[in-house]
Amino acid sequence: MRFDYHTRYRQGFALLKHPADWVNYGVLLAALLVVPLVASNYFVGELSYVLILCVASLGLMTLSGFTGQISLGHASFVAIGAYGHAWLLAHGVPFILALPLAALISAGAGLVVGIPAIRVSGLYLAMVTLAFSIVVEQVIGMWRGVTGGFMGMLVETPSIAGISLGSPKVFYYLCLLVVVLVLLALANLLRSGIGRAFTGVRDSEAAAYALGIEVKRMKVGAFGLSAGITGLAGALMAHHIGYLTPDAFTLLLSLDLVLMVVIGGMGSLRGAILGAVLISMLPNGVALLKDVLPQSMARQSGLEIFVAGAVLAFFVLFEPTGLNGRWMKIRALLENFPLYRRDTFRRQKAYMKSERNR
Amino acid sequence: MSPALELFAQLTVNGIAVGAIYALVAMGVVLIHKATEVLNFAHGDLLVLSAFSAWALIAGAGMPFWLVLPLVAAGLGVLAYGMDALIVRRIAGQPQFAGVMLTIALAFMLRGLVQMIFGTDSQSYDTPWTGGSVQLFGVTIADLSLVIMAVVFLIAALLWVFFRKTRLGIAMQAASQNQLAAHLNGVRVKRLNSLVWALAGVTAAIAGIFLAPLTLVDTALWLITLKALAAIVLGGFGSLPGAVLGGILIGLIEQYAGVYLPDGFKDIAAYLVLIVVLILKPNGLMGDAHGRRV
Amino acid sequence: MTGAVLELDQVALHFGGLAAISDLSISVKAGEVLAVIGPNGAGKTSMLNLVTRVFDASKGRIAFKGQDISRLPRARIAHLGIARTFQNIELFDAATVLDNLLLGRHRFGGGVWWRQVLRTPALTRLEEAHRAKAEEVIEFLDLSPWRNARVAGLPYGVRKVVELGRALCSEPEILFLDEPASGLNPEETRDLAFWIDDIRSDLGITVVMIEHDMSLVNAVADRVVCMAQGRVLAQGSAAEVQSHPDVIAAYLGT
Numbered sequence: 069m070r071f072d073y074h075t076r077y078r079q080g081f082a083l084l085k086h087p088a089d090w091v092n093y094g095v096l097l098a099a100l101l102v103v104p105l106v107a108s109n110y111f112v113g114e115l116s117y118v119l120i121l122c123v124a125s126l127g128l129m130t131l132s133g134f135t136g137q138i139s140l141g142h143a144s145f146v147a148i149g150a151y152g153h154a155w156l157l158a159h160g161v162p163f164i165l166a167l168p169l170a171a172l173i174s175a176g177a178g179l180v181v182g183i184p185a186i187r188v189s190g191l192y193l194a195m196v197t198l199a200f201s202i203v204v205e206q207v208i209g210m211w212r213g214v215t216g217g218f219m220g221m222l223v224e225t226p227s228i229a230g231i232s233l234g235s236p237k238v239f240y241y242l243c244l245l246v247v248v249l250v251l252l253a254l255a256n257l258l259r260s261g262i263g264r265a266f267t268g269v270r271d272s273e274a275a276a277y278a279l280g281i282e283v284k285r286m287k288v289g290a291f292g293l294s295a296g297i298t299g300l301a302g303a304l305m306a307h308h309i310g311y312l313t314p315d316a317f318t319l320l321l322s323l324d325l326v327l328m329v330v331i332g333g334m335g336s337l338r339g340a341i342l343g344a345v346l347i348s349m350l351p352n353g354v355a356l357l358k359d360v361l362p363q364s365m366a367r368q369s370g371l372e373i374f375v376a377g378a379v380l381a382f383f384v385l386f387e388p389t390g391l392n393g394r395w396m397k398i399r400a401l402l403e404n405f406p407l408y409r410r411d412t413f414r415r416q417k418a419y420m421k422s423e424r425n426r
Numbered sequence: 427m428s429p430a431l432e433l434f435a436q437l438t439v440n441g442i443a444v445g446a447i448y449a450l451v452a453m454g455v456v457l458i459h460k461a462t463e464v465l466n467f468a469h470g471d472l473l474v475l476s477a478f479s480a481w482a483l484i485a486g487a488g489m490p491f492w493l494v495l496p497l498v499a500a501g502l503g504v505l506a507y508g509m510d511a512l513i514v515r516r517i518a519g520q521p522q523f524a525g526v527m528l529t530i531a532l533a534f535m536l537r538g539l540v541q542m543i544f545g546t547d548s549q550s551y552d553t554p555w556t557g558g559s560v561q562l563f564g565v566t567i568a569d570l571s572l573v574i575m576a577v578v579f580l581i582a583a584l585l586w587v588f589f590r591k592t593r594l595g596i597a598m599q600a601a602s603q604n605q606l607a608a609h610l611n612g613v614r615v616k617r618l619n620s621l622v623w624a625l626a627g628v629t630a631a632i633a634g635i636f637l638a639p640l641t642l643v644d645t646a647l648w649l650i651t652l653k654a655l656a657a658i659v660l661g662g663f664g665s666l667p668g669a670v671l672g673g674i675l676i677g678l679i680e681q682y683a684g685v686y687l688p689d690g691f692k693d694i695a696a697y698l699v700l701i702v703v704l705i706l707k708p709n710g711l712m713g714d715a716h717g718r719r720v
Numbered sequence: 721m722t723g724a725v726l727e728l729d730q731v732a733l734h735f736g737g738l739a740a741i742s743d744l745s746i747s748v749k750a751g752e753v754l755a756v757i758g759p760n761g762a763g764k765t766s767m768l769n770l771v772t773r774v775f776d777a778s779k780g781r782i783a784f785k786g787q788d789i790s791r792l793p794r795a796r797i798a799h800l801g802i803a804r805t806f807q808n809i810e811l812f813d814a815a816t817v818l819d820n821l822l823l824g825r826h827r828f829g830g831g832v833w834w835r836q837v838l839r840t841p842a843l844t845r846l847e848e849a850h851r852a853k854a855e856e857v858i859e860f861l862d863l864s865p866w867r868n869a870r871v872a873g874l875p876y877g878v879r880k881v882v883e884l885g886r887a888l889c890s891e892p893e894i895l896f897l898d899e900p901a902s903g904l905n906p907e908e909t910r911d912l913a914f915w916i917d918d919i920r921s922d923l924g925i926t927v928v929m930i931e932h933d934m935s936l937v938n939a940v941a942d943r944v945v946c947m948a949q950g951r952v953l954a955q956g957s958a959a960e961v962q963s964h965p966d967v968i969a970a971y972l973g974t
Contacts, residue, residue, distance in 0.1 A: 077851040078844055080818075138523055184705045190522055191465050192663075195655050196704050199697035202652065210690040256839040260847065261830015264815070268823050271812035278772055278810075279890060280798030280827040323530060330527050335814060369546055374538025380531035384524055385516055 081259055100244055104237040113236045119243040120304045121344040123250055125328040127297030129340035132329050134258060135290040136270030137185055138194040141201030142325045145295040147208060147317035149174040149302025151215050154223045154312055163226035167303050174299020175292045182291025186284045201322055208314045220313040223306045233307060243304055250297055254337055266290055327376065331383045333390025342391040350376055435565045437681040443571035445677020446578040447637050451654035452669035454629040460602045460664050461622040464514060464525035469630055470648030471536035476502050476634035478544040481643045484551040491553050499631040506627025510620040537645055549643040556639055574636050581629060582670050598622060656700040725750040725894055725926055731780030733766055740766045741950040753920050753927045755941035759970055763950040764930045765807060768896050772797050772804050799827045803892035805883045807899050813872040817863060817882050820871060821854040824889025857885045877908045897929040901936045913939045
């Protein structure tokens with residue numbers, strides 16, 4: 069069992085509270101740094117993609133997990149980031165500037181979409197974002213001058229200080245750097261005043277107002293922040309795909325992102341990462357499954373989407389706190405082993421909590 | 427009639443015909459939402475499943491349309507009942523978001539099943555009215571469109587009578603107002619909710635069977651749920667007449683946008699309407715305002 | 721009236737044609753404990769919602785230390801030093817007790833955003849200062865066993881206390897309590913009476929409480945206002961108000 073004996077307040081809100089955490093995360097980071105030295109280019113490329121999805125998932129988690137605003141259209145911000153980045157590169161903006169600028173453009177779009185969030189919430193907001201993402205998809209298709217329309221757009225391969233990003237291994241390290249920076253920035257922000265205000269807005273708007281939190285500004289700001297991070301993922305995604313077409317950023321990508329945060333566990337950065345890893349490994353898992361299944365079932369294309377749905381349903385029904393919640397329970401079980409109670413995490417049941425009048 | 431007016435009249439008729447389908451889908455979604463506060467994202471995939479089933483029975487097994495319609499409708503009703511009784515019912519009392527997620531999960535599973543059973547190719551089948559059309563004051567109306575309009579308005583009327591006049595319908599209304607109070611008054615709320623799902627499943631089946639011959643039997647048909655959402659929002663969330671009106675309005679707006687607005691607007695008109703309505707009038711055109719008590 | 725910290729002057733609140741409050745004038749003196757009583761639907765919570773800007777007053781003036789606050793943005797109210805609790809507890813359920821209390825500190829600022837992102841040493845010191853204040857409140861209300869517990873899992877009585885603590889963390893000048901004793905057992909109610917007394921005398925905070933429990937009102941209130949149908953029916957000491965014929969009539973419904 070682990071006991072906290074704090075003698076100073078700052079120990080209570082340290083990023084890594086225990087010496088063991090330093091070791092665990094250090095080993096993980098070291099392993100991620102070593103991978104490209106031993107793995108094939110293909111594997112490193114796939115791993116880069118997982119890292120990109122981690123960034124996008126962190127972006128959506130900031131919004132849905134911490135301020136409680138549902139977005140079913142986050143693929144549009146990935147698209148805006150990707151196209152913005154590619155357009156800037158094509159117009160001679162150096163990579164090192166284009167990346168943050170693309171994130172800023174996406175954040176700007178996020179602020180605009182966030183404005184309805186002042187008026188509507190819950191299901192209504194989900195619908196607005198859903199509609200917005202379809203509109204964005206169509207606009208990208210129509211706006212041939214900038215986006216190349218449905219024909220698509222080639223993404224230039226830039227180089228930083230003479231090192232080309234075309235190499236999968238260099239690109240991998242870039243993605244890893246972005247993930248680590250985004251994760252640190254979010255972890256810091258969310259354990260500070262703004263992060264607390266986010267959760268305040270999520271859990272009770274009435275109380276948030278009464279404590280002097282500018283609820284509307286927080287909501288719109290969270291949208292901007294979330295869209296900016298997701299746009300950053302989009303900019304990286306542009307390099308991963310290499311050739312942009314509108315059908316890379318459909319509703320299915322939006323739903324995949326939602327899957328990640330829900331399966332990972334709402335309101336936890338670790339959950340966002342776990343969810344992204346699980347969802348991006350799902351196709352590989354299904355491919356393995358197909359080897360086992362009889363031919364007639366294995367050749368069908370619907371299996372993958374069916375499994376994705378089944379996994380989501382499983383988590384909603386049996387583990388609403390997601391992978392992160394399961395992780396916490398297992399850790400609690402190991403730490404308190406003989407003393408663990410089954411009821412520690414039991415939730416209270418409500419008969420019917422109407423949200424109609426929120 | 428001048429050509430411009432003739433075009434307008436034709437667009438109006440087409441709009442109402444398409445809008446009638448939207449209205450039917452919207453009614454199915456509203457039924458479930460009113461009863462259980464779950465926004466059913468799987469509704470479109472129920473529709474796809476019914477379209478593919480009808481195709482398999484008509485084009486594959488050679489069964490007559492009149493036999494297929496009740497068969498598929500009944501099948502979908504049973505399936506929807508089961509979906510609620512076995513799965514969706516379990517999340518009662520959890521936040522709304524859980525309902526959204528669960529129905530999206532069900533939608534994925536249904537879509538995967540449809541692809542596994544029927545394949546991913548688009549299909550088509552004929553109805554007794556395919557190919558025929560009538561001329562009315564210079565406006566051409568396909569027979570199938572007329573039948574669809576008649577069917578949708580018949581269903582709307584039946585639902586109206588059902589909720590106003592029958593014991594079961596009134597019990598459903600009561601339960602949607604206050605589940606706990608209805609439960610305490612001896613209404614079996616859980617079973618009732620499943621019955622609402624069944625009812626919605628039947629409307630989805632009818633919508634699917636009639637919509638597919640107009641377009642194609644394809645998994646992309648599920649996207650009609652999103653159009654129906656726009657209709658629901660326009661009609662003020664949670665009212666059946668509103669859903670019908672909203673559906674027809676969306677149908678009309680789309681037709682007009684296709685001709686009178688620049689290229690590309692037709693596809694996004696419904697979604698633009700949804701966004702604008704929610705921002706300007708969050709409670710829809712016919713909705714009533716609610717505040718939250720503190 | 722001298723020493724009035726908050727003054728409602730002929731305030732009215734209409735919802736459509738329905739008047740929740742009509743012609744209400746109440747003044748709260750600095751440093752007193754004022755109890756607002758009245759039958760259900762008298763407009764007590766509506767009055768509180770007017771002061772905290774949940775609703776817009778249809779007419780009249782609400783002055784806090786001489787400044788008209790009846791048109792201020794809702795989020796500004798806390799910054800003036802007005803805090804409140806809610807009838808049906810409005811806590812941040814998924815957060816810990818400590819985070820709830822720290823949220824009470826919101827009006828004193830959490831530092832510039834980029835300092836928060838970088839977690840600079842200056843920000844760490846600021847967080848420590850907030851934490852120290854929160855610990856004072858934890859001490860004051862005996863909340864230390866629950867410090868790191870999630871609010872969602874706490875017993876009802878404790879949650880009421882956490883909400884009171886959150887309001888105290890914002891170091892208000894005037895504190896509104898909306899039915900603080902509802903749902904508490906007699907023991908918890910007695911603790912609450914001591915705390916309210918201490919809040920007024922030790923912390924120097926003016927307290928306005930809406931309450932049905934007359935034993936609590938008798939124990940701590942300096943002055944009582946009885947409302948009915950959106951108006952002041954009677955005011956004075958607890959004994960005076962309770963023996964006032966209009967008040968008795970309002971409660972008995974004759």
